[in-house]
Amino acid sequence: MALTSFIAASQHGPRPLPLFLDLLREETAASPDRRAAALAGLAAYQTAARPRPRRPMPVVARAGRATLHDYGGTGIPTVFVPSLINPPMILDMRYRRSLLRWLSRQGIRPLLVDWGTPTPSDRACSVTQHIEDQLIPLLRSIGEPVALAGYCLGGTIAAAAAQAVPVRGLALIAAPWRFANFGVEALERIDAIWQAAHGTCDALGLVPMEVLQAGFWQLDPARTIAKFEKFGRLDPASAAAKSFVVLEDWANAGAPLTFAAGRQMFDDFFTADLPGRGQWRVAGQIVDPLALPCPTVEFVSLTDRIVPAASAVGFADQRKLRLGHVGMVVGSSARQFLWKPLADWLTALPTPR
Incomplete structure (x- = not known):
């Protein structure tokens, strides 16, 4: 062939x-x-058959391009923040692999952020501005403190938002924070990709x-x-x-990513490691996840090829898995090792006064 x-x-x-x-x-x-x-x-x-597209869950808030989708359920409202990379539906996969639909039956009310699709006119919107102009307004629109959970780069973003807005708890899933700990070889490879693509992305205003x-x-x-x-x-x-x-x-x-978000991710995070060095400022404050006043937990995979465990924040409550970056969310053992422990942690959070 x-x-x-x-x-x-x-x-x-x-x-x-x-x-x-x-x-x-x-x-x-x-x-x-x-x-x-x-x-x-x-x-x-x-050539494989594809299932029909699912009907989107109801939108309960908007902020710029971003929308917040309600998955129903009763109990603690928990906002899930996906990465800016790949669609948010990794948290709502078909064939009994939907973390959010399962959580909605466990005494939790999951809400999912969808970042929308940027255009070249959004080129100046950095990762920081995604938090300040989109995520923080979405969180405030709910009218009560929520729990916050972030996957991959969404966890990095959620950690910054948790310092700007009072939350009941913060859960990170395969989230990078100490980018220097990706290792020299990986960082050199990542930088080479950005150097080769930078000019084209700048001209497009987007990172495809x-x-x-x-x-x-x-x-x-x-x-x-x-x-x-x-x-x-x-x-x-x-x-x-x-x-x-x-x-x-x-x-x-x-x-695609906006050009500014791509530039910040490659230059400020991977190359300069501003988060890990305590130099990333969001909403007027240096972000320090270890100083958050709310309960925190992080789930890391020791076999993650995309986000190494060494790049995690280092919370005292750190759950170590061996399921891989994607497998820990949708794999055959995900319910046992991530879904159930996460649900137990969320439902045990103290009720706000």
Whole structure:
């Protein structure tokens, strides 16, 4: 099967497809059988049936591009902050993999932030401004202190918001804070990606998802290709195949970052480590998660290839898992090791006076 035959069928990713095919060629150079298997898996993924889009949950607040979606339930209102990278639906996956829908039946009222889709006119909106102009107004709109939970870069963002707005508790999931602890090799690789893309992103006013995706692939290129080899052997009607398709669609989707958010993430976070060095200022204050007056907990994965455990804040209550960056949220063991402990922690938070 020719590599070029996939160009026309690229609507379901991977993005950018030509770069993925180059990676596939390199990883399977010594094994024609592996290359054929990976290409067959890629073709099966691109042509797989997709479920109908879900109806969005009700919007209860807006702030600029950002919206807050209510997942129902009774009990402690908990705002979940996703990363600016990839869509927020990792927290609401299909096939019994929805953390938020499960929590809504556990005495918790989950609310999900959707950052929306920026345009070039939003180019000057940094990560800091996402917090000040969008997240903080959303939190204040609820009318009572909420618990705050953040996943990945959303956790970094949530930690900053928790210092600006009184919250009942802060839970971080695979959230980076001490960016210097990504390690020299990873940081050099990340910087190289930004240096190559900076000029184009500046001209666009946006950082396309393709720039970030290419960086994720480089973290573990062998695994990136092997998962398509494995998928090609699955029964398309199996639960495993269906879950793979929705998860891979999520990984290949996502709005671009604003240029200022991308610049701040690459230059101020990864290169300068302003959060970890105590030099990141949000809403007029230096952010120090260790000084927050509310209860805090963080869930970190010791096998996370994207956000290493060493980059976590270092809360006294730190739960160490071995499920991977995405697996800890949607994997087969996620309910046991993340969902249930998180629900128990949230429902045990003290009631505000």
